Amino acid sequence: MLDAGQTQQETLLEVNNIEVIYNHVILVLKGVSLKVPKGGITALLGGNGAGKTTTLKAVSNLLHSERGEVTKGSITYRGEDIAERDPAELVKRGVIQVMEGRHCFEHLTVEENLMTGAYTRRDRGSAVGEDLEKVYSYFPRLKERRRSQAGYTSGGEQQMLAVGRALMSKPETILLDEPSMGLAPQLVEEIFGIVKDLNEKEGVTFLLAEQNTNVALRFANYGYILESGRVVMDGPAADLRENPDVKEFYLGMSDEGRKSFREVRSYRRRKRWLS
């Protein structure tokens, strides 16, 4: 399988000890490092405010518009430094982010939304048309609703639309932020299934930020666990699933039965895992 630990796989994206500060004062990431191998699904796990989204945005360089900046460390894609590239250039290089909360263009139709994904492409219209059909074949529901305004589609459809829109840019790597947010478990399965399909059939590399540890670890190859701006643990997804700490804190399973929240917190304070 495609595990970064075995380093056989070519590393596409490498984040090296980055620190991110919002508004010049709020320190959010305190030295995060990770590697994304080509052709894999790498999961970034952790609770609210752990820094998952910030990490993704640091990579795609969407931090600037939120007054955040990378103050330390480096981010390389295919060995090249990408810390100062604007998002448009990254999209052209094949790195695109699907933001948390879908962010579809509400007043555009579904098809128009998909077409905006092809904004940076310079190839001919027929190639774009073919890719549009391909997206529709992965998401048949979008085809049914192609003429309706995106704002009136359901949450699941919007998530599909957001992924489909990213696909229209012919990406090599998709940074997928919280695809399960606000969706029914069945839909979450469906969307993760499509992600897995895209990964296997189209060879798209995924870096996935997700709170739903259970689902994410089933579909990912490798996982990083973030806690208040630091990577506290990483490993192949299968190992993480079996890890007692992960089981207790993220999967809600414990040998000693259910613990009260207070005990959990003190436990966590005593044992800081790594770093």
Added chain:
Amino acid sequence: MSAAFLNTLEVMANGLMAGVLYALVALGFVLIYKASGIFNYAQGVMALFAALTLVGIMEGQVPFSHLINAVLGTDVHHFGWHLPALVGIVLTIAIMVLFAWFVQQVIFKHLVGQEPIILFMATIGLAYFMEGFGDMMWGSDIKTLNVGLPQGGSFAIEDITRTWAAEGERYYGMYIDNLDMIATMVAAVLVGALVLFSQYTKQGRAMRAVADDHQAALSVGINLNFIWVLVWSLAGFVALVAGIMWGAKSGVQFSLSLIALKALPVLMLGGFTSIPGAIVGGLIIGVGEKLFEFWIGPLVGGATENWFAYVLALLFLVFRPQGLFGEKIIERV
């Protein structure tokens, strides 16, 4: 047809055409507001600046001549050429595009993600800057703008309508201003072109995408800076058209920048985010104020045109704040 009915028709026709001119100014506001959420206080001054630049270029005026003469002790005022209107318009468009780029690079690029009120304040600053800059560049005297548009009433319409009156009634035909008719046609073409552009081109689609969600637009690789320069250029172009029409009507002078005030009620009526809204709002206000003046004016001592639009806008603010065509906020829970 009775003369009274024909008079009413004439008033309405004139109102419609006045409305088109209001709509032209309002259109500039809508373009920028939709794409960037900026309420551009400087839109009226942009129209003035565009008209000043057009006159200056056509007349071969030396820009900043007062400044140059004062500093260098020279005495230059004139290049000694007269350019045809079309060349002047093309050059002015180029300058307005340059201006759009300048505004984006110097001001709004640094204000991304700021509160709307801050952006609004920035445009107030911009308005005052441009006012002074325009003065310094082209001088503050009143200029006549002659781009070859016909002036005065249309005799053809006067002759035709004279025959419409019933037998035995004294009626001299409708007075319809030629310039107003041309302005109406130009505005119709302009709006049609803008709608086609925003609906069916890649950049137009990107423009609407940016209007919906800046962050998402950024994430799919749309260059916000480019789109905003594009939008400000379009607004500059619309300002130029408005400047030409109003300038040809009443001369190019400072008061031209005050037409922006007439556009405000239009926006409140039509909605700040709708291009068709700006047009319909303009027409309603144009016709409304003329008819009101015609019917009610004599009863209250006239001069109702000064306040009618604002009172109407006030009513709209109370009962339908998003305007007639303003975008409904789509909210899913």
